[in-house]
Amino acid sequence: MTKEMKYFLFLALLLGSSFNLLAQEEESGDYDYDKEVLFGINKNTNGGLIGGVSFKIGSRIDDNLFQFFNLELANVKNPKEVRYPSNLGNTYIFGKSNYLYAIRPQYGREIIAFKKAPHQGVQISFLAAIGPSIGLIAPYYVEYYYSQSDTRRQQYDPSIHQSKWDILGPGRLFEGIGDSEIAFGGNAKAAITFEFGFFKSNVTGLELGYQFEGFTKEIPLMPTTENRQTFQSAYVTLFYGFRR
Numbered sequence: 001m002t003k004e005m006k007y008f009l010f011l012a013l014l015l016g017s018s019f020n021l022l023a024q025e026e027e028s029g030d031y032d033y034d035k036e037v038l039f040g041i042n043k044n045t046n047g048g049l050i051g052g053v054s055f056k057i058g059s060r061i062d063d064n065l066f067q068f069f070n071l072e073l074a075n076v077k078n079p080k081e082v083r084y085p086s087n088l089g090n091t092y093i094f095g096k097s098n099y100l101y102a103i104r105p106q107y108g109r110e111i112i113a114f115k116k117a118p119h120q121g122v123q124i125s126f127l128a129a130i131g132p133s134i135g136l137i138a139p140y141y142v143e144y145y146y147s148q149s150d151t152r153r154q155q156y157d158p159s160i161h162q163s164k165w166d167i168l169g170p171g172r173l174f175e176g177i178g179d180s181e182i183a184f185g186g187n188a189k190a191a192i193t194f195e196f197g198f199f200k201s202n203v204t205g206l207e208l209g210y211q212f213e214g215f216t217k218e219i220p221l222m223p224t225t226e227n228r229q230t231f232q233s234a235y236v237t238l239f240y241g242f243r244r
Contacts, residue, residue, distance in 0.1 A: 033200065034060045036068075038241030040207065046076050046233040052102075054237060064112040070129055072104040076213075076231055078221040090169040092142055095222045097156045099138040102213065104187050106131035116195065123195040123205075128188070133213050135183035137220075141171025158224050185215035185229075200243065207237040 040054040052074030058066045077100075083091040108129025116123040139155040145166040146152065153171045154160070161167060191209025214230040221227055 032063075033243040036066075036203070036241055036243040038203070038239045040237040040239035042072070042074065042235055042237045044074070044211070044233040044235035046079070046231055047074060048077065051075065051235065054239070056239070056241070058110065061109075064115075066110040066112070068108050068110060068127075068129070070104075070106040070108060070131075072102070072106065074102045074104065076100040076102050076135075076219075076221075078225065078227070080222060080225050084164060084167075086167055086169045087165065088168050092167055092170045093140070094164050094167065095156070095158065095224050096140045097158075097223050098140055098219070098221050099136075100219050100221060101136040101138065102187075103134040103136070104131055104213070106187070106189070108189075110193075123193075125193045125195070126191070127193065127207075127209075128190045130188045131186065133185040133187045133215065135185065135215055135219065136180050137183055138174075138180040139176040141175045143168040143171060183215045183217055183219060185213060187211060187213040202240070202242050204240050205238075207239060208235075209237075210234055 036056075036058045038054075038056040038058070040056070041050060042052040042054060043049070044051040052072055054070060054072045056068055056070040058068035061067055078096070081093050081096055084094050085091055106129040108127055110125050110127035112123065112125045114122070114124040141153050142156050142161060143151055143153045144161050145168055151168060153175065155176060189209050189211040191207050193205055193207045195203050195205035197203045197205075210232070211234075212230070212232045216229070218227050218229045
């Protein structure tokens with residue numbers, strides 16, 4: 001079992017055992033809704049402080065079953081990426097040659113396991129989704145010191161930029177994005193959601209899940225270490241939205 005799966009199962013059991021008791025204590029009420037629109041911020045084991053964002057539209061199929069369309073935008077990292085301070089006081093990732101931005105349109109189903117009562121309680125659902133992945137492979141630039149009169153911003157190349165001490169920092173935000181390459185693939189995820197809130201018309205909650213993603217070719221994020229064409233991660237998404 002992978003580290004990501006152990007992380008997911010531990011949190012799922014911990015939260016599930018607590019909220020299961022809460023949900024069973026609440027009486028179900030007239031809290032039905034037919035459509036929802038949700039916005040989310042993601043933290044995952046393959047990302048940074050903020051791993052990505054999501055947009056979800058769902059609609060009712062029957063009493064406890066919903067279908068949804070979801071769009072995720074995520075920054076996927078190599079697990080060996082480490083930030084180093086430069087002589088100018090900023091930070092950069094030594095050995096990183098490319099970013100990977102993943103665009104994930106998904107279709108999924110969600111089953112409501114425990115409904116919440118009006119104005120109180122917790123709603124617990126289980127969901128699964130699948131869809132294509134479009135990977136944007138964008139060059140990672142560093143500013144490199146050649147001499148007092150010669151510093152250049154270039155895509156990191158281990159054969160050229162060999163000294164950590166001569167890297168003055170990263171390039172500008174989205175620099176070189178026009179030179180990006182495209183990689184195609186697919187993704188799938190499974191998750192459990194815990195929804196809070198006091199009003200029927202809006203919702204705040206937490207989605208805890210596991211995601212697998214694969215591309216048709218290897219993604220060269222760090223040329224001096226092992227690179228992959230498949231990625232898996234445990235994730236947490238905080239979401240807020242509206243229902244009617």
